[in-house]
Amino acid sequence: MRTVLASFVAGTLFGLGLTVSRMIDPAKVLGFLDVTGDWDPSLALVMVGALTVMTIAYRLVARRAAPLLADSFKIPTRQDIDGRIVSGAVLFGVGWGLVGLCPGPAISGLALGRYEVALFVPAMLVGMAVQRYGPWRN
Amino acid sequence: MESFTPFSALLGGGLIGLAAAILLLLNGRVAGVSGIVGDLLRPAGNDLAWRIAFVAGLIAGPIAYQLATGDWLSVTIDANTPSLIVAGLLVGFGTSLGSGCTSGHGVCGIARLSLRSMTATVVFMLAGMITVYAVRHVVA
Numbered sequence: 001m002r003t004v005l006a007s008f009v010a011g012t013l014f015g016l017g018l019t020v021s022r023m024i025d026p027a028k029v030l031g032f033l034d035v036t037g038d039w040d041p042s043l044a045l046v047m048v049g050a051l052t053v054m055t056i057a058y059r060l061v062a063r064r065a066a067p068l069l070a071d072s073f074k075i076p077t078r079q080d081i082d083g084r085i086v087s088g089a090v091l092f093g094v095g096w097g098l099v100g101l102c103p104g105p106a107i108s109g110l111a112l113g114r115y116e117v118a119l120f121v122p123a124m125l126v127g128m129a130v131q132r133y134g135p136w137r138n
Numbered sequence: 139m140e141s142f143t144p145f146s147a148l149l150g151g152g153l154i155g156l157a158a159a160i161l162l163l164l165n166g167r168v169a170g171v172s173g174i175v176g177d178l179l180r181p182a183g184n185d186l187a188w189r190i191a192f193v194a195g196l197i198a199g200p201i202a203y204q205l206a207t208g209d210w211l212s213v214t215i216d217a218n219t220p221s222l223i224v225a226g227l228l229v230g231f232g233t234s235l236g237s238g239c240t241s242g243h244g245v246c247g248i249a250r251l252s253l254r255s256m257t258a259t260v261v262f263m264l265a266g267m268i269t270v271y272a273v274r275h276v277v278a
Contacts, residue, residue, distance in 0.1 A: 004191045006164040011192035014157035014169060014241075015199015019211065021150020022143060024200060027214035031141055033263075033270040042147040047244060049151020050158070054249035057159030067166030074167055075250070076237070081257050088236020089243075089258040093265025095228025098273065099217045102240045103233060104171040106226075107193055109213070111200040116215040120226040127230020128176040136235060 003069045015108040021046045024108050026100025033097055158246055161192070170242020171196070172233035236262070 022028045023046055031040030066072055096102050101109065101120055109117040131137065158169035165188060167174075174189050204210055217225065233239040236258055238247065243262075247255020 003165045004187045006160065007167075007188040008191040008195045008198075010157045010161040010164075010169060011195020012157075012199045012202065013153050013160065013195075014171075014192075015196040016203055017150045017153030017155075017157060017199075018196075019150070019200040019203040020153060021147045023150065024211065025213035027216065028141070030270055033266045034274060035267050036271055037274060038141070040141045040143075042141070042143050045144050045147035046151035046154065049148040049153075050155035050245045051151075051249055053152050053155025054158045054245055057155070057162065058249045061159070061163045064163075067162065067164055069164045070166045072166060073162070075162075076168065076247070076252070076254075078237075079252070079254055081254055085236045085254060085258050086261055088232045088234070089261035090232070090265045091228050092232030092236055092239060093262035094269045095225040095230075095232060096240075096262065097266035097269025098221050098225035098228070099215070101225065102171075102229060103175060104196065104239070104241050106229070107171060107175060107196045108200050111197045111204075112211060112213060114213070114215060116217060116222055119219060119222045120229075123223045123226025124230035125175070125179065127227040127232070128172070128234045129179045129230075130227075131231045131234035132176065132180050 006069055014104065015111070017046075017050070018105050018108045021049075024105045024112070026105070028100075029102070029105070030097075030100040033100070154241070154245060155249075158241070158249070162246075168242060168246045170238050170246055172230075172239040173237070173242055176230075176234050232262075 018024045029043060032043035099120060106117060106121050106124060110121060161167050161169045174192050178189050200211060238258060243255035243258040248259060
């Protein structure tokens, strides 16, 4: 139960961060991706802010044998760069550039009550399900 | 660069980093939204509750912000229905195939200095930039 509460708190802070930084607004994200237009570097500073906190936190937390509320850390260990990660990132980037939504802001964006987000999110879930259950599954 | 908002970007980014740090310290999990959401579709054991709670939090965040500040968010989404559906499919399929998105690779992976995540982040950012260039400056 405590892990569920911790998870809700983390999700809420994440959603607040997306809101405060305005990354919940696809126009803001597209402004960052539009490097040859009227470029808005804000997203780069969102990354700087998030990475500053998380890089320090990771160094500190990684010294622990286990997390506070669970038995073990579940952290990816793979180091190889294969065709899947590159082609997946290309497909994701194209979709991201088309509308300006990636998974975090898309889910948080459901709070805005916009039909565009309500169309995007089910399509995203279908995409995830097709990959996970189809012949391309990992 | 008149729309540049450096302070709110840094502050919001810091909150995202804090969220990822809390999830790691308390639950030992990576705050990658595509993985947290995607694995709801393929549940393994008693793994569902924390994922649902995280998703609920993601939605609660902007609602709490709006209630606390009275500042009703206005966002601009300039895409028609076919674009929204194609983009959603690509984002879902691509993040699933590539094992992560902006949060999982871009924040949590790079914080671990994972070469895999750094590669993915550079690739999806470049692909996004090329797509925006094509849509805004070539097609339009």
